Amino acid sequence: MIDYHVLTLFPDQVTTYFNTSITGRAVTKGLVGLECLYIRDFATNSYGKIDDTMYGGGTGLLIQCEPVYRAWSSVVEKCENAGKPKPHTLYMSPKGYVFDQKKAHELASYEDLVIICGHYEGIDSRVIDEICDEEISIGDYILTGGETAAIVVMDAVTRLIPGVLPNEEAYTNESHTAGLLEAPQYTKPPVWHDREVPEVLKNGNDALIDDYNHTAALLETMLKRPDMFDKLELSEDELKKVLALQKSL
Numbered sequence: 001m002i003d004y005h006v007l008t009l010f011p012d013q014v015t016t017y018f019n020t021s022i023t024g025r026a027v028t029k030g031l032v033g034l035e036c037l038y039i040r041d042f043a044t045n046s047y048g049k050i051d052d053t054m055y056g057g058g059t060g061l062l063i064q065c066e067p068v069y070r071a072w073s074s075v076v077e078k079c080e081n082a083g084k085p086k087p088h089t090l091y092m093s094p095k096g097y098v099f100d101q102k103k104a105h106e107l108a109s110y111e112d113l114v115i116i117c118g119h120y121e122g123i124d125s126r127v128i129d130e131i132c133d134e135e136i137s138i139g140d141y142i143l144t145g146g147e148t149a150a151i152v153v154m155d156a157v158t159r160l161i162p163g164v165l166p167n168e169e170a171y172t173n174e175s176h177t178a179g180l181l182e183a184p185q186y187t188k189p190p191v192w193h194d195r196e197v198p199e200v201l202k203n204g205n206d207a208l209i210d211d212y213n214h215t216a217a218l219l220e221t222m223l224k225r226p227d228m229f230d231k232l233e234l235s236e237d238e239l240k241k242v243l244a245l246q247k248s249l
Contacts, residue, residue, distance in 0.1 A: 002110060002161055003033035004154055005075045005087060006147075007068060008117040009050075011036035013147045023155055026164045034154075035075075039063065042070035051120055060121035068116065068127045075114050087112035089132045090153070091123070092146030096135030099153060103136070107153070108160040115153065117146030179232060181225055183216035215241040222246075 006014050014036050019027060026032045040048040044066050051061040072089065079087050088110040097103065107113060116123070116132065128135070138149045158164055186197040200212045219242050222229040234242070 001031055001033070002108065002157065003112045004035065005112065005114045006034070006036045006117060006150055006154075007039055007071045007114065008036055008145075008147055008150075009039050009063075009119045010117075010145065010147050011038050013145075014117075014151060017151050018154060022164065023158050026158055026161065029163065031161050031163050032158050037071045037074065039067050039071055042067040042074070044070075054121065058121065062121050063118060063123040065124045065127035068123055069131065072114060072116070072131050075112070079112055084111055087114045089114040089116065091116045091128050091132045091135045092118065092137075092149040092153070093122070093128075093135040094137050094140070094142055096137040098140070099136050099138050099156070101156070104153075104156040105160060107157045113154075113157075115146075115150045117150050119145040179228060180217045181220045181228070183213040183220060211241075214238075215245050218242045219245050 004018075008014055015034065018024065018034055023032070027034055039050055043050050044064075050067040051063050054060070054062050075087055079085065088107070090107075090113065092115065116128075136149070136153060138152050143149060186201065190197045190202065198212065198216075200208050203209075215238070218229070218232070218234070218238060221232070222242060223246075
């Protein structure tokens, strides 16, 4: 099980998405927990102001240190009282490590994850430096807030928690798990718009199907993600099969 503690100015944005579909069922089954902490509840004043102008100039407002620190401290205290380790703390930031499947597996090993979502111009760097274990990005672009990025991370991590998906193969044999894209997949009818399902996938020979799907995954990766393909160490036989399949299509 894993418990998420999301520090945000827009808790409804997180809960509305996360409490639906597979992630919502995981919450209902008690496989994951979700707590959204409204940063304004931890303001140092009676009127909920948690931001201010930036030193050095610049447009927009910056979220102050103390409300974020107070919200984070409340989670730390809760974990301590429950006899649990200190939570691993993430800040969703375009400056961070670009999230991938390897990082999703790593994060799935923690009992508690604190995910801090910035807004406006972000958060005072001092509190991020003091409390965060790492910064995570979901790509080289800018969002209006960290909530969308946090949802992406939680969705990817939640799928790896035992019991969330029907069986382990649902996530061990899919794209990116082994540094490959997934092979193309098909369902009925066998012919659609003159496009036929590969014959090997219809013959019921598991060994041939596995071999074909591996070769098709390699070709898919070579064509669509050459950056990933270049990192693979292929045998001469694998390379021949990939080139032969490419020629046959």
